[in-house]
Amino acid sequence: MTTAVVATSFGGPESLELVETEVPAPGPGKVAISVLAIGVNPIDLKLYGGQMGNDPGSLPMRLGFEAAGVVTAVGPDANGPEGPVSVGDEVIVFRISGAYAGDVVVPASALVRKPVSLDWPQAAGLMLTGATAVHLLTATDVGEGDTVLIHGASGGVGLMAVQLAGLRGARVIATASEHRHGLLEELGAEPVTYGDGLLGRVQALAPDGIDAALDLIGSDEALETSLALVADRDRIATIANFSAGSAGIKVLGGGPGADPGEEIRAGARVPLARHAGDGSLVVHLGATFPLDEVADAHRLVAAGKANGKVILLP
Ligand SMILES: NC(=O)c1ccc[n+]([C@@H]2O[C@H](COP(=O)([O-])OP(=O)(O)OC[C@H]3O[C@@H](n4cnc5c(N)ncnc54)[C@H](OP(=O)(O)O)[C@@H]3O)[C@@H](O)[C@H]2O)c1
Helix, strand or coil, X not given: CEEEEEECCCCCHHHEEEEEECCCCCCCCEEEEEEEEEEECHHHHHHHHCCCCCCHHHCCEECCCEEEEEEEEECCCCEECCEECCCCCEEEECCCCCCCXXXXXXXXXXXXXXXXXXXXXXXXXXXXXXXXXXXXXHHCCCCCCCEEEEECCCCHHHHHHHXXXXXXXXXXXXXXXXXXXXXXXXXXCEEECCCCCHHHHHHXXXXXXXXXXXXXXCCHHHHHHHHHHCCCHHHEEECCCCCHHHHCCEXXXXXXXXXXXXXXXXXXXXXXXXXXXXXXXXXXXXXXXXXXXXXXXXXXXXXXXXXXXXXXXX
């Protein structure tokens, strides 16, 4: 048996409960993992918050797309993207369903080796934001010599996108609250405060124009500023505004009409682990909570006050 988190109704964090559940022996192509850290993402809250549909048939709902831990059992023919899997392997699992648990049984295809230099919380918080950032940068073809505007650059996806755009040789202009500007500067970006006058502040920083824009917020301001600054709409992408397709920009992710980019995101995992392992990509942690304080963890994420990845520890 293991402890898992489920949402028993659609609503806020009060809907979350801990339950005891069976851990089946892994079947063909599957492995069992003892989970040591779990990444929390805003989508986890949206799923039981009703923003992505409210079919009562999906309750009780297991949560969580990413975790890190140790392989405890291996089913027949269990090969990961990096080859055969063995008991004792330290791994990152992404993308899976129901990561909020002490033990999970998952397809071996979801496993990536955890770099030894990464601690468990960093490993658990790397993949969802990192793979999303890779998808954004690939879809907008950001590369050497480009100037890219990133809206919401101080969040989980934003900090990944800032670093990965830098690794691609791009100049990054990054919107964030002022108390986050220091970190963005350390990461090589040029921070600007969002809100009234954003367009003028970005134009002052980049009088020759912006080549690509990434919207991680979904606000009217992010969309309008991007449309005003970037000539080629194929080089504007959003992960948070699912009605923006009518403006001719790219809408990415799991929402209606969006490009899920499954191959790009899955293919990003091994390179992300390599970058994180050699220190060229850093997972910025906000707070960790024991699994039984999951509701408080979600309240922190909902309040937008995490200042980095929120991690659950079973
Ligand atoms: N479609 C997909 O595939 C996909 C994948 C991952 C995430 N998402 C979505 O993308 C969004 C960001 O995810 P995340 O994990 O990065 O969230 P997060 O870590 O909670 O970050 C949210 C950030 O938003 C910033 N912010 C709030 N209001 C803002 C505004 N008006 N303008 C600019 N920045 C603002 C905050 O920055 P300050 O503290 O600096 O104010 C905060 O750091 C969420 O809506 C999430 O659901 C979508």
